[in-house]
Amino acid sequence: MALAIYNTLTRQTEPFTPLVADHVSMYVCGPTVYSDAHIGHAMSAVVFDVVRRYLEWSGYTVRHVMNFTDVDDKIIRRANEQGRDPMELAESYTLAFLDQLGQLNVLPATAYPRVSTTIPQIIQFIEGLIAKDAAYHASNGDVYFRVRADEDYGKLSRRAVDDMRSGARIAPDEAKDDPLDFALWKSAKPGEPAWESPWGQGRPGWHIECSAMSLHELAEQIDIHGGGNDLIFPHHENEIAQTESLTGKNFAQVWMHNGMLQLAGEKMSKSLGNLITIDQFLSEHSADIMRLLVLSGSYRAPLVYNDEVLADTQRKLERIMSALKPAHGTATNGPVVETLNAIVAKAPADFRAAMDSDFNSAAALAVLFDLVRSINAARDAGVGGEPFAAGQARLRELAAVLGLRLEAPSASKTDAAPFIELLIELRAELRKAKQWALSDLVRNRLSELDVQLEDSPNGTTWTTKG
Incomplete structure (x- = not known):
């Protein structure tokens, strides 16, 4: 049986054959870095890490690209709220997320492009769309994509353009040719990051960023494009429209989308504020627990997160670990x-x-x-x-x-404390009985475990190295 993958574009599970034999190109949409990453981000990262690991185990060479959106309205708002530079704020959250991915045993991507370092490629991409009359420079200084110029627009989300227009809540904008057109380039506003462009100072819109980064890091056509299913519309729909309007080729062979993590029946998201951060999770649970949570169901289905599910996952891990005794x-x-x-x-x-x-x-x-x-x-x-x-x-x-480490949990200082205190009490009794050799043996054995004893008239205290 050959590998078959469910393709959101066709709504079918299809045999997978890469564009280049034995090589797979995979682009996965990463986070917009304006606050602490939550376990919904961890879920997506784990899903596509497992995809990559399995492809590599199967003999493929995988070029895996995951972007960071470090130029965005949300980042600018958060930076203004905190009185910080938007780029500095974004970089701090980017570095924190990379560290968390390591803790989650997610393999490093081949490339981690950032919007801020891809501006020339984004500008070039937009120029190409304008040259093909798929985009236009509006009177307000912004550049917009002509949605109706793409006859296939809506093919990923199965939405008809006319239905979008009649049913959507779209704020009127006199600068747009059509209310459905979306921004590729936004003209500069006071206090916002901006770059020089043929249309004056400004910054990219959201959707153009991933199209340009994918084209720059991979190719005009790629094997797999991944992300959460909340990105199907409008983000991935717009990526397809932009990229295929520029290249005239099918963008991605397979569109993969993971389900959302649900807490108390609701999608977990920054905007809803019902977050459990990755740091919070890892302070109480191992990375293997997160893996097993994700792996225990279909990657395309919602992942329900509650105490009962966590307890069941802990039991699963203990069962696996029992076989390694x-x-x-x-x-x-x-x-x-x-x-x-x-x-x-x-x-x-x-x-x-x-x-x-x-x-x-x-x-x-x-x-x-x-x-x-x-x-x-x-x-x-x-x-x-x-x-x-x-x-x-x-x-x-x-x-x-599957990315499971299967490491025995190391005893923390808190876990070991009762046993250390018991040995100190035993040593005190040995000293009272003038059993000096045995007393020294206890001290030496504790020292070998990096536990240092300090005797004083008030008793014995202890510390651990590191």
Whole structure:
């Protein structure tokens, strides 16, 4: 079975064949960086990280581009509220998000273009659209895209232009030829970032940015364009219109969209203010928990987030981790070993069949849990040696394709505190009994664990290195 992907453009699951053999070009819309990233952003990042990991495991070379929108109305408003420079504010949130992606075990993208560093390419793109009469310089200094110049406009979202006009709430703008036309370039306003252009000082509109960055970093045609399903209209619709009007070619072969994360039945978003930031999540849960949350359902479906779902996800992770405990026996043959060997041998094919079906991560996880059950049964039956090690190695191999680290949680200072206090009490009793050698042994062993003791007339205190 070959890889098949659900294409939002055609509303069908289609066999995937890259434009260039063995190479995949993938552009994913990144965040507008005006506040702390939330776990909805983490969901999208994890989805497309898993797509990339699976493609690479399957033998493809992937060029993965994720942009940062660092020039935007929301950034300007937030900077004005805080009395900060808009570019400095955007860069601070960009760097924070990159750090969070690392903590989430998201592979670094091949390129992270920013709007602010792509201005020349954006201007060139707009000039090309004007030359084709697909855009125009209006009397107010802005440049607009002619929506009606694109006969296919609305093909991604399945919206008819005439229906948009009759049903949309569009503020009248005398400078536009048509109320549906959207801004490619906005003329400069006091206190806003601005760049020189053939139309005077100004800055890009939102939609043109991704079209220009994709063209600059990848090509006129790409294999996969991804993002949240809240971007289908107008953002991705407008990207298609701009890019295909300029190049005359189909923009992306496949349009992939992940569902939204829902908290208390509502989409989680900055605008609604119902946020759990990535930092807040990672202060209480591991990156593997976030992965399993996302992987347990279809990437295209909404992800429900609540305490019950979190508890269930924690149990799933504990089940997987249980299979990584060491063997106690040494048996290397027998019926249980044969069963384990068979499951280990067929797991990659089962895993591939699941992921080839539109990245069905829930079915792929089921393959991992089959391995978990077989490994634990083998341990209980006294199996050890090479067969047991092979089972654990297979589990780690396939888990890594999903980006799961499967690391045992490290004990924090808070977790270890009761045990340290108990050892200090034991040492105090040994000192009272003049058991100096044993007392020193306790101190030395604690020191080896980076716990430093300080004796004083008032008792013993302790600190940890780092």
